[in-house]
Amino acid sequence: MSGHIAAVRSYVLIFALLMIFTAITVAVAFINLGRLNFPVAISIAIVKATLVILFFMHVKYSSQLTKMIIGSGLFFLLVMFSLTMTDYLSRGWQTYPVGGGKAVEASGIRPQGSGLSQGSGKP
């Protein structure tokens, strides 16, 4: 085998970076960024995952074929997310009235499967 042998120091450095990003993620979570909180948290998680994949899992030193196959896997994951979300979000469903019970009756929305749904239909 001719695997790339990294120095112990490089692994410790990556670990330190991962700890820093974890601290940042937690700190930012307590700051009100409104709609930005979710994308920021996901972006930091993606950076952390990339560090683990490239250095701990040695993908940086792997063959082009391996990199391509990993990339295609992530691509299909994104396809699953985006196609599913565009499907659901383009159905014109309203937000289900909260609380159930009287709120549901007053709105006239019936549960799915009753044959008379006129409105939400969301579970």
Next chain:
Amino acid sequence: MSDGIAAHAPLHEHAHHPALQHQFNTMEQQQETVTLGMWLFLITEIMFFGGLFMAYLLYRVWYPEAWAEGSVELDVVLGGLNTVVLIGSSLTMALAVRSAQVGAPRATVGWLGITMALGATFLVVKGFEYAHKFQAHHVPGPDFVFEGPHARQVQIFLSLYFAMTGLHALHMVIGIGLLSVIAWMAHRRRFTPEWYSPVEMSGLYWHFVDIVWIFLFPLLYLVDRAHHFV
């Protein structure tokens, strides 16, 4: 047979390595194939967890208030501690693989042992978290109790919490079992700098489980700590 040897003369000394399977020409080719196969498996695992992440994404978009209410009930200190423990175990796993690469079997066993201990620590903390949830009646089902108008949707959030962390914990248990086998093999001096694939592939599995948690932690524990929605 002679053609094979002549064609790979520069690597002749590896052509008869005891760990070389007959269908491969060189150790390097075998190693790349093993790595590729492991990654194909990990991609199926990504899709496996991906389905749950997809459900999470959809319901979070639909019920942001319930997501905020449910998330704030989780212990961010324990979750953060578990994140540090698991990322630490990825470091020790990488060091275990490195020890195998340089032909240091005792260090390999040692680092694998520490990795397993950190994994077990993670599971113990998770056990405490689950126990709290049982006591607080936050487990989805007939005993579920939650204050507020979004109780039904919070139950969905908690269902996903238990499903995702439960599936992740199951992978951790399997991983610890796997590492115990690899540690035993290392102890028996099965690995050399020329062949240490099982250690490296177990490492890939372990790092993958760590990556899943890297996403689970912010998605479950850090939804709305700044109280934008509630």
